[in-house]
Amino acid sequence: MFERLKKVFGSDKPDAGDSAASDEAVSEWAGTRGFSFTGMGKGKGFALKGSVGNKPWKMERSSPSRDYIHGEELRARGEIKVNDDVTVLVMNRALKDALEKKAYQAYTDTLQTTADHNMPEEVRWLAMYPEVGWESLPKPFWQRYAVMADHRSHALAWLDPHLVELMMSWPEPSPDAQVPFILMVLRGKAYLRMQYTPADMPTLEHAALIFTTACESAIAGLSNDITL
Template structure:
């Protein structure tokens, strides 16, 4: 009775959009055959699935990198492909920002020790050379940079289908400046991106990009020997 009186005096309570978003993600995950786990705060969640028998996990949560604002989508898959392969795909505006930051750090005569808060992505930029090839469209190279230990490894992984998906974000699409990383290293695949815009189309497409990247890596870099 007291709850009904409260509603009558104050008006209907606003819709719980956080809960409705969680329901939408859970329903979509079920349709895709993914396991869904919500977090206690009602905002974050985790999805789990398999691609070609290899397990993967995708999470939404608070950003764990300084260059990401708000929330991020991060994913990891145990692909068991060639562990010697190291390939990094990064959106080009983010690469430019990190390179400028690294340059400023190294030219600062007052800085005598390395900043422990520097993201490991800056070390990757120093370790791996940027590579490219003509079979992928110019818009891909305008938006993304590819760094690799060997150019052949990048060629074996990034096929035209994956490149096309990385350009086909649904509207309202993430802008080219939104931080995005796909990294293949030590037989594992990682995704990290700023969750902007934070909507279902962006989440669904991020999951499609990640699982397609898994499939492409397995197809091009698997060490399995057919029986």
């Protein structure tokens, strides 16, 4: 009976440090990948730097910069210098629905006479760029993610099968479909923003893999010298 009670009240759970992404664990992992690591102090996050095709990128773990992200945030930017005119935005569908609902409520609020300056920039992107799709990607992808783009051909050129597979194969315990996630190409750069849940090494490693793969795919498919 005592063993059963221990399980009920969580006494048998492993220590958080067994899977949590401590600065020491991240620094050691980053070294094996050729990334640089900069700690910001215990509990304050860190920064990773690397390069893809000789183009620099940076990923940070920090407090959230958007109100739809709870806990900690992972955000990354890649200076990949692809076509400035290309805009492709991938967002998990639950976040898209929530932002659209928030925007609609703000628009229809009769007491609100001025624009809501707290509305995240992502809401404007949703209004500017239509959702696109194509049949070659599996239905579960479209159930989890929405893709918005200035041109459908740009989305097709960027979201190759390998990148899509990575976005659908998070390691367990994986971020579920409700966890805010955004991956995009905008103004010649690649960006990632997501809620860091669960905040463990497998999630961090996979997020970094998705982002660097997204940079590689964008360089290959969306460079200025490629005509779509």
